[in-house]
Amino acid sequence: MIKVKIYTIMELKKVCGQREFELSIPEGSTVRDLLSLMINQWGDQLSVRLYKPGSDSVLPHIRLMVNGRSIEFLKGMETVLQDGDEFSMLPLVAGG
Amino acid sequence: MYSGGYTGKILRVNLTDQTAKKEKLSSKIAKDFIGGAGFGVKFLFDEVKAGIDPLSPENKLIFAPGPFTGTPVPCTSRLTVTAKSPLTNLVGMGLSGGFFPAELKFAGYDILIIEGRAEKPTFITIKDGEVHFRDASKIWGTQTFDCQQIIKDTLSDQNFRISCIGPAGERLSRIACIMNERRAVGRKGLGAVMGSKNLKAIAVRGSGSLNISSQEKFKTARSQMLKAMKQSPVLYPEFSMTGTPTNVDNTCALGIFPAKNWSATGLFTPADQIGIEALQTRRIGKEPCYGCPVGCSQLRLARTGPYAGILTEGPEFETLYSLGGQTGVDDMDSIIAADRLCDELGLDSISAGVTVGFAMELFEKGILTLADTGGLKLNFGNHEAMNRLIRLIAFREGIGSVLSDGVKIASEKIGKGAERFAMHIKGLELPGYDVRGAKAHGLSYATSYTGADHNRGYAFQEIFGIPVPYPVDRLSIEGKGKLTKWNQDVRTATADCPTLCVFIFDMALAGTSLKNTASLMEAVTGIAFTPEEVARVGERVNNLARAFNVREGVTRADDRFPERLMTEPLKGGAAKGQLISEEDLKVMLDEYYTVRGWDLDTGIPSREKLVELGLEYVADQLGVK
Ligand code: SF4
Numbered sequence: 001m002i003k004v005k006i007y008t009i010m011e012l013k014k015v016c017g018q019r020e021f022e023l024s025i026p027e028g029s030t031v032r033d034l035l036s037l038m039i040n041q042w043g044d045q046l047s048v049r050l051y052k053p054g055s056d057s058v059l060p061h062i063r064l065m066v067n068g069r070s071i072e073f074l075k076g077m078e079t080v081l082q083d084g085d086e087f088s089m090l091p092l093v094a095g096g
Numbered sequence: 097m098y099s100g101g102y103t104g105k106i107l108r109v110n111l112t113d114q115t116a117k118k119e120k121l122s123s124k125i126a127k128d129f130i131g132g133a134g135f136g137v138k139f140l141f142d143e144v145k146a147g148i149d150p151l152s153p154e155n156k157l158i159f160a161p162g163p164f165t166g167t168p169v170p171c172t173s174r175l176t177v178t179a180k181s182p183l184t185n186l187v188g189m190g191l192s193g194g195f196f197p198a199e200l201k202f203a204g205y206d207i208l209i210i211e212g213r214a215e216k217p218t219f220i221t222i223k224d225g226e227v228h229f230r231d232a233s234k235i236w237g238t239q240t241f242d243c244q245q246i247i248k249d250t251l252s253d254q255n256f257r258i259s260c261i262g263p264a265g266e267r268l269s270r271i272a273c274i275m276n277e278r279r280a281v282g283r284k285g286l287g288a289v290m291g292s293k294n295l296k297a298i299a300v301r302g303s304g305s306l307n308i309s310s311q312e313k314f315k316t317a318r319s320q321m322l323k324a325m326k327q328s329p330v331l332y333p334e335f336s337m338t339g340t341p342t343n344v345d346n347t348c349a350l351g352i353f354p355a356k357n358w359s360a361t362g363l364f365t366p367a368d369q370i371g372i373e374a375l376q377t378r379r380i381g382k383e384p385c386y387g388c389p390v391g392c393s394q395l396r397l398a399r400t401g402p403y404a405g406i407l408t409e410g411p412e413f414e415t416l417y418s419l420g421g422q423t424g425v426d427d428m429d430s431i432i433a434a435d436r437l438c439d440e441l442g443l444d445s446i447s448a449g450v451t452v453g454f455a456m457e458l459f460e461k462g463i464l465t466l467a468d469t470g471g472l473k474l475n476f477g478n479h480e481a482m483n484r485l486i487r488l489i490a491f492r493e494g495i496g497s498v499l500s501d502g503v504k505i506a507s508e509k510i511g512k513g514a515e516r517f518a519m520h521i522k523g524l525e526l527p528g529y530d531v532r533g534a535k536a537h538g539l540s541y542a543t544s545y546t547g548a549d550h551n552r553g554y555a556f557q558e559i560f561g562i563p564v565p566y567p568v569d570r571l572s573i574e575g576k577g578k579l580t581k582w583n584q585d586v587r588t589a590t591a592d593c594p595t596l597c598v599f600i601f602d603m604a605l606a607g608t609s610l611k612n613t614a615s616l617m618e619a620v621t622g623i624a625f626t627p628e629e630v631a632r633v634g635e636r637v638n639n640l641a642r643a644f645n646v647r648e649g650v651t652r653a654d655d656r657f658p659e660r661l662m663t664e665p666l667k668g669g670a671a672k673g674q675l676i677s678e679e680d681l682k683v684m685l686d687e688y689y690t691v692r693g694w695d696l697d698t699g700i701p702s703r704e705k706l707v708e709l710g711l712e713y714v715a716d717q718l719g720v721k
Contacts, residue, residue: 009346009348010342010345061329068570070561070567070570073572088350090349092329092561094330094334094335094342094343095602096413096529096550
């Protein structure tokens with residue numbers, strides 16, 4: 001098993017209960033695997049805030065990152081996670 | 097010729113000889129520059145000679161709303177104030193909302209130009225066609241909120257809208273702002289320009305209204321805009337209930353919330369203490385700008401300790417950075433108090449906070465001692481010292497006299513290596529994004545015509561992940577020159593010129609903003625625009641502003657970052673290890689100059705580019721071949 005750090009904000013933080021926490025996942029797990037594991041834990045509350053209704057594509061205003069880089073610039077949902085990686089789930093916020 | 101939106105009049109007020117003249121706004125200037133930032137830069141370049149002292153009577157203050165201001169286009173009661181900045185000696189521009197911008201239009205003016213210097217403290221009143229110069233000796237010395245109330249009482253009219261300065265502007269602090277109601281024309285020391293003119297306040301009252309060129313086209317264009325706003329995933333209800341502080345949570349997550357004078361970004365991440373959840377416990381209401389259905393501006397009340405009972409509008413994200421992260425302060429109520437204090441005293445809360453954080457680092461490093469600070473223990477996190485120091489800065493007392501002109505001048509006065517800790521670009525203190533982890537945002541700071549300014553080319557692709565015009569990897573330097581040009585030109589043309597609130601641009605209209613502006617321009621003013629022509633206006637304004645700066649001596653060498661950002665990688669958080677090296681900067685600047693059509697060695701716009709933008713006279717003045 002490897003450990004990854006999860007970082008969430010806004011409504012996703014409310015669902016998960018914490019801003020930052022660790023999860024243990026099997027070695028070789030991808031972002032997709034991690035998300036299914038999290039949805040197993042937090043159920044619909046999490047999936048409706050992450051996915052478009054009735055699909056497994058992520059809502060356009062949710063940014064998923066591994067070590068600070070959006071997964072679309074890595075291998076997307078197939079990005080393989082390493083021990084110690086930080087995985088962030090950031091809904092769009094406003095205002096600068 | 098325009099047939100709506102514009103009032104058609106420029107009001108030119110000369111404080112030296114106490115005259116007020118009305119001039120006509122030419123339709124060519126309206127088409128070429130739209131309004132707001134465009135008008136500011138155009139009149140500044142044409143009328144303020146190179147090399148003048150920004151605090152001399154030769155400087156001018158140009159107040160410019162846009163053609164949409166005062167019309168039913170939502171979220172457009174905005175104006176720019178432009179002058180030569182005493183902080184940067186370059187184009188100085190601040191933006192603000194509230195009611196003052198719309199009121200100026202109702203009084204009948206597209207532009208208000210203030211010239212000269214009054215012999216003694218003065219305030220002016222503008223009531224439709226009437227302009228009066230009034231003695232301000234009794235209100236000289238008042239803080240900004242009292243000043244506004246006293247003027248309203250004196251005039252026996254509570255409906256005047258007032259822009260004024262506080263004690264900081266009177267003392268010519270180069271980080272002084274102009275306040276209207278609870279809103280600031282914050283940056284670049286424009287409050288000092290007003291103070292140098294002995295002008296305490298401008299009070300405006302208008303009874304006019306604005307024509308709409310084509311009601312039919314307007315109905316369609318406006319409803320398309322409102323639809324886009326409704327479809328935004330964040331404007332309603334979230335942004336309208338929270339305002340900007342959610343960005344503390346976001347930038348902490350991205351590892352780019354700058355901390356402790358940019359030495360601890362990613363390590364000190366006070367999202368739990370001063371992020372949105374904590375702040376909402378202090379929210380008591382809101383105060384929207386004129387004609388805004390969103391109303392992001394929140395009123396918050398400090399509830400604990402010595403600060404209990406202090407009310408502020410905000411604190412906005414930028415203030416939470418400057419008076420929070422930057423100073424290592426995570427006590428929310430002390431930040432509310434410090435924000436209020438900056439507004440009362442008329443200090444730019446960004447520059448003031450960055451200056452306090454700078455002094456704190458110098459104190460921790462032993463460059464400033466207790467003897468220098470008059471016994472103030474300026475350690476990071478000391479919120480009492482922060483509140484005390486803000487007062488000293490505004491009144492130029494004690495250590496405040498050294499710090500009152502911002503970090504660049506202070507570091508030169510202090511010496512002993514203090515320059516290394518002065519976080520500014522071209523003299524303007526850095527805003528709240530550690531750009532080591534957001535490269536295009538950084539390139540925009542380095543190249544913006546006003547110095548380190550988040551408003552000139554905000555890279556919302558990197559900060560918020562909005563994929564317009566395409567998705568962007570915030571940590572890569574690739575393609576950032578082209579993106580920065582897009583961000584600067586499109587934002588200028590569609591937000592800063594017409595003038596539209598930038599939050600609506602970022603959150604609802606970014607993808608359609610050129611089209612939206614073109615249709616609204618045609619409907620409101622009757623001037624036909626294509627989206628390409630709108631973008632051209634943005635490019636024209638950015639080039640003309642660059643030309644102003646070139647005339648003041650700016651070259652490629654000035655387009656750079658403080659050494660810390662180029663040599664010290666981020667020590668923690670989601671952007672750990674990131675910096676913008678000398679080579680990174682070179683690559684990004686080369687690309688940026690190339691797409692801009694500027695000389696690679698000097699950063700000066702080419703004659704070809706200036707001619708293409710209809711700015712041949714500018715090429716002649718600069719002597720570019
Ligand atoms: S969104 Fe906020 S800043 Fe923009 S116009 Fe509305 S209240 Fe003013």
